[in-house]
Every structure is written in structure tokens, then in C-alpha cells.
Amino acid sequence: MKLRLIIIALLMIAMSACNIASLHPLFTKESLIFRSDILGNWENKEDDINDWIFKSNEDENLPGYDVVFTTNDFTNSKLDTFSYKVHLVKLGDYYFFDFERKLSENEEAKYTAFISPLISSHSFARVEFKNRQVIIRFFDYDFLKTLFEQQKIRLKHERLSNDNIVLTAPTEELQKFVLKYADEPKAYQEALVLKRKES
Numbered sequence: 001m002k003l004r005l006i007i008i009a010l011l012m013i014a015m016s017a018c019n020i021a022s023l024h025p026l027f028t029k030e031s032l033i034f035r036s037d038i039l040g041n042w043e044n045k046e047d048d049i050n051d052w053i054f055k056s057n058e059d060e061n062l063p064g065y066d067v068v069f070t071t072n073d074f075t076n077s078k079l080d081t082f083s084y085k086v087h088l089v090k091l092g093d094y095y096f097f098d099f100e101r102k103l104s105e106n107e108e109a110k111y112t113a114f115i116s117p118l119i120s121s122h123s124f125a126r127v128e129f130k131n132r133q134v135i136i137r138f139f140d141y142d143f144l145k146t147l148f149e150q151q152k153i154r155l156k157h158e159r160l161s162n163d164n165i166v167l168t169a170p171t172e173e174l175q176k177f178v179l180k181y182a183d184e185p186k187a188y189q190e191a192l193v194l195k196r197k198e199s
Contacts, residue, residue, distance in 0.1 A: 019123045019138050019139070019141065019189075020123060020124065020138075020139050020141055020144055020165070020167060021121040021122070021123060021164075021165075021166050021167065022121060022122045022123070022124065022166070022167040022168075022169075022174060023119070023121065023122075023166060023167065023168045024122065024167075024168070024169065024170055024171050024174065025087070025098050025100070025122050025171060025174075026087075026089050026096055026098040026122065026124050026171065026174050026175060026178065027062075027087045027089040027098050027171070028171055029061070029062060031089050031090060031091060031175070032062060032063060032064065032087055032088065032089060032090075033063075033088055033089075033090045034056075034063040034064070034088065035088060035129075036056075037129075038054050038065065038088070038134065039054050039055065039056060039065075040053075040054060040196065040197075041053050041196070041197040042054070042134060042194035042195065042196060042197055043194065043195060043197045044192050044193060044194050044195070045195075046193065050069075050070055050071065051069060051070045051197065052067060052068075052069045052194055053067065053068045053069070054066075054067055054086075055067075057085065062087065063087075064085060064086055064087035064088065065085075065086040065087070065088070066083065066084075066085065066086075066102070067083070067084045067085075067086045067099075068081060068082070068083050068084075069081070069082055069084075070082075082101070083101075083102040084099045084100060084101055084102055085099075085100040085101075085102055086098065086099055086100075088127070089175075091175055091178065091179050091182075092179060092182075094126065094178075094179065094182045095126070095127040095128065095129070096124055096125060096126055096127060096178060097124070097125045097127050097136060098122050098123075098124060099122065099123045099124070099125065100120050100121070100122050101120055101121070121166075123138065124138070124139055124174075124178060125137055125138045125139070126139075126178070126182060126188060132195070132196060133193055133194060133195055134193075134194040135191050135192070135193055135194075136191065136192040136193075136194065137188035137189060137190075137191045137192075138188065138189045138192075139178075139181075139187060139188060139189070140186070140187060140188055140189050141165070143186055143187050143188075144165065144187075145165060148165065153177065155167060155169050155173060155174075155177055156168045156169040156170075156173065157169065
């Protein structure tokens with residue numbers, strides 16, 4: 001019961017319904033790398049998520065990025081801004097982003113009113129660096145769901161009453177999973193292609 005309350009809180013701040021939420025991160029301290037060429041302003045003209053800003057988190061122990069992106073909100077014709085803690089993970093020959101939502105002071109104050117604890121979640125994406133572009137592919141929720149339904153993987157998880165899946169596997173198991181499907185096109189959503197924003 002306690003675990004389910006934690007997972008419900010986790011899902012409330014997951015990046016979106018179409019991305020996979022995980023209780024544990026994809027990275028260990030040993031697997032983290034930092035690329036300074038990611039820093040700065042980027043844009044994706046082909047998607048609703050338009051502008052991305054990468055800044056160093058200035059953490060010597062767990063180097064990563066503070067990322068802010070702006071997206072169109074078609075419900076009220078305005079721009080919405082979201083903040084994430086992002087870590088770049090290198091596993092074998094592959095790169096992955098680990099996204100963890102950062103709450104604003106107003107959001108944190110709002111969540112303190114909840115009885116259940118506020119637990120942040122992680123979302124993962126495969127990353128490639130080609131032709132001065134950052135190509136991001138989030139794991140596909142339906143692909144993962146099918147793997148579980150067909151009993152093709154044994155990855156610790158919880159399935160909630162609304163049929164959402166939350167991964168509860170430890171980091172080591174998560175790393176093995178993403179490496180296994182690193183070259184499987186069906187495992188990913190359509191790519192987000194970020195290009196350096198012209199000043």
C-alpha cells in the first residue's frame with residue numbers, strides 16, 4: 001500500500017503520460033559523463049517543444065545539466081516552461097539522458113498540501129550527437145507494455161489500476177534493459193532533433 005502511494009505521487013510529476021516513469025535513475029556516478037558542447041540554447045522547429053536551454057548543474061559529485069524547455073500550450077495559446085535535472089549517461093557505445101523534473105517554488109508549495117509523499121521520477125531517452133545536432137529518442141510506453149504482456153522481459157515494475165506502468169527496478173537492471181534495446185527502432189518514440197539556436 002505504501003509503495004502504491006509513492007508511485008501515485010511519482011506519476012503526478014512524470015514528464016508525460018507517453019513516457020516511461022522510473023523510481024530509480026539510469027545513472028551511477030561511474031557512468032556519468034559531461035559534454036560541454038551540449039551547453040547553450042537549442043531549438044526543435046518540428047515539435048511543440050521549441051526551445052531548450054542546457055546549463056551546467058555545477059555539481060562536482062554528479063555532473064549534469066539544468067535544462068529548461070518551452071513548449072506551446074494550445075489550450076490557452078501561451079508558452080509553458082518546464083525545468084529538469086538531466087544527466088548524460090554512457091553505457092558501452094551508447095548515450096542516454098536521464099530526466100528528473102524540477103519543481104518551481106510555487107509547485108513545491110502546492111505539493112506540500114498533499115498527504116502522500118512527493119517522489120520525483122525519472123524518464124530515459126537514447127541520445128545521439130550527429131552533424132552538430134542532439135537527437136533525443138524517448139522510450140516508447142506501448143513497446144514496454146507489450147514486452148510485459150508477452151512476458152519477454154523480467155523488469156521489476158508496478159502496474160496501477162489505470163494501467164500505467166512504473167518501473168521499480170534498480171539502476172543496474174535498468175542499464176541492462178536500455179542496452180538490450182538500444183538498437184531496436186520500435187523501442188523509441190519519434191526523435192526530437194535539436195539544432196543550435198542562432199543568436
